[in-house]
Amino acid sequence: MVSHSELRKLFCSADAVCFDVDSTVIQEEGIDELAKICGVADAVSEMTKRAMGGAVPFRAALTERLALIQPSREQVQRLIAEHPPHLTPGIRELVSRLQERNVQVFLISGGFRSIVEHVASKLNIPSTNVFANRLKFYFNGEYAGFDETQPTAESGGKGKVIKLLKEKFHFKKIVMIGDGATDMEACPPADVFIGFGGNVIRQQVKDNAKWYITDFVELLGELEQ
Numbered sequence: 001m002v003s004h005s006e007l008r009k010l011f012c013s014a015d016a017v018c019f020d021v022d023s024t025v026i027q028e029e030g031i032d033e034l035a036k037i038c039g040v041a042d043a044v045s046e047m048t049k050r051a052m053g054g055a056v057p058f059r060a061a062l063t064e065r066l067a068l069i070q071p072s073r074e075q076v077q078r079l080i081a082e083h084p085p086h087l088t089p090g091i092r093e094l095v096s097r098l099q100e101r102n103v104q105v106f107l108i109s110g111g112f113r114s115i116v117e118h119v120a121s122k123l124n125i126p127s128t129n130v131f132a133n134r135l136k137f138y139f140n141g142e143y144a145g146f147d148e149t150q151p152t153a154e155s156g157g158k159g160k161v162i163k164l165l166k167e168k169f170h171f172k173k174i175v176m177i178g179d180g181a182t183d184m185e186a187c188p189p190a191d192v193f194i195g196f197g198g199n200v201i202r203q204q205v206k207d208n209a210k211w212y213i214t215d216f217v218e219l220l221g222e223l224e225q
Contacts, residue, residue, distance in 0.1 A: 004210075004211065007192055007210060007211050008222055010173055010175070010191060010192045012222055012223060013173060014103060014173045014174060014175045014191070014192070015103060015104065015171045015172055015173055015174075016103065016104040016105075016106060016165060016169070016171045016173075016174045016175070017098055017103055017104075017105055017106070017174075017175045017177065018105075018106040018107075018108050018158075018161075018162060018165075018174060018175065018176045018177070018186075018190065019091075019095075019105070019106070019107055019108070019177050019178065020108065020109060020158075020176075020177065020178030020179060020180065020182075020183045020196075021107050021108075021109035021111055021116050021119060021132070022109065022110075022111050022179075023179045023180070023199045023200045024088065024177065024178045024179050024183075024196050024198075024199070025087065025088060025091050025107065025119060025123070026085035026086060026087060026088060026119055027085070027086045027087075027088055027199050028085055028086065029045075029048055029111075030085065030109075030111040030112060030115045030116075031044065031048060031062075031065055031066075031069070031111060031112075032044060032045050032048055033079055033083060033085070034069055034071050034075070034076065034079055034112075034115075035065070035068075035069050036083075037071075037075050037078060037079050037083070038069045038070065038071055038075055040068050040069055043068060044065050044068060044069060047061055047064060047065050047068075048061075048065065057154075057155050058110060058153075058154055058155040058157065058182060059148070059153055059154045059155065062110065062133070062146065062153060063146075066135075066143070066145075066146060069143075070142075070143045071135065071143050072137070072141050072142050072143055073135075073137045073141040073142075074141055076112070076114055076115070076135065077114075079115070080114070080115060080118050084118065085115065085118070085119055087119070087122060087123075088198055088199060088216065089198075089215075089216070090198075090215060090216030090217050090220065091123070091216055092122075092123060093216070093220055094216045094219055094220050094223075095123045095124070095125065096123075096124070097220060097223050098223070099124065101223070104129065104169070104171070105123075105125055105129065106125075106129045106130070106131065106161075106165065107119065107120055107125060107129065107130050107131070107132070108131045108132075108152065108158050108161050108162070108176075108186075109130075109131070109132040109133075109152060110132075110133065110152050110153075110157070110158075110182060111132055111133065112132060112133055112134070112135050113130065113132040113133060113134050113135075114135065115132075116130050116132040117130055117132075131150075131151070131152055131161045132150075132152055133146050133147065133150050133152050133153050134146060134147040134150060135147075151164070155182065155185075156185060157182070158176070158178075158182055158183060158185070158186035159185060159186040159187075159188070159189055159190070161186075162174055162176065162186055162189045162190050163189045166189060173191045173192070174189070174190045174191055174192075175190060175191065175192045175193075175194060176190035176192070176193050176194070177193075177194045177196055177219075178193075178195070178196060179195070179196050179197060179199065179200055179201075179202055179205065180202055180205065181202065181204055181205065183195075183205070184204075184205050184208065184209060192211070193209060193210070193211070194209070194211045194212070194213060194219070195208075195209030195211065195212040195213070196212075196213055196214070196216075197212060197213070197214045198213070198214045198215055198216065201214075
């Protein structure tokens with residue numbers, strides 16, 4: 001059993017930190033916001049809760065929700081232009097502090113690349129450090145499905161991305177930070193998981209995470225010591 005002080009040491013000496021995006025780096029769930037623009041908010045929000053609680057396999061939940069939303073390219077662009085995601089308080093400072101310490105920061109999301117890249121640009125995270133699902137569109141801009149070959153399109157996908165990062169960059173210690181069941185199950189291969197409940201508390205994560213925070217200020221404080 002790793003002690004809390006050992007977890008803190010691991011966080012402060014990590015060579016890479018991976019963040020979930022929806023309800024962690026940003027305050028919203030991107031897919032729910034997209035559903036609002038497409039007029040199917042309530043049904044999709046209910047499905048998201050089930051998926052994040054771990055009740056439904058991730059790919060099945062994603063397929064089911066997207067079949068309902070059917071977002072066009074124009075609707076995705078409108079979401080980013082008119083309802084851009086709100087960064088969680090403290091995330092900008094935390095990412096910037098990690099980058100100053102030469103820690104690689106990655107965004108690993110079951111959400112959509114076009115939205116996540118927009119978030120990454122606000123945090124000075126290169127798009128090469130973004131792993132997310134790609135929506136597909138027909139030439140006329142209508143929804144054509146999603147790229148099912150992306151590791152983030154299935155349960156256990158975040159763990160697969162972390163394993164890939166370790167193999168590619170030879171990172172010794174990777175920390176995963178997120179609010180949901182899919183984030184917690186990425187450890188291992190991540191060396192440390194930090195549960196985040198600053199936007200929404202998922203009981204399963206709160207009960208099982210060895211380190212659970214509700215404010216990024218706590219992690220900033222660890223780095224300052």
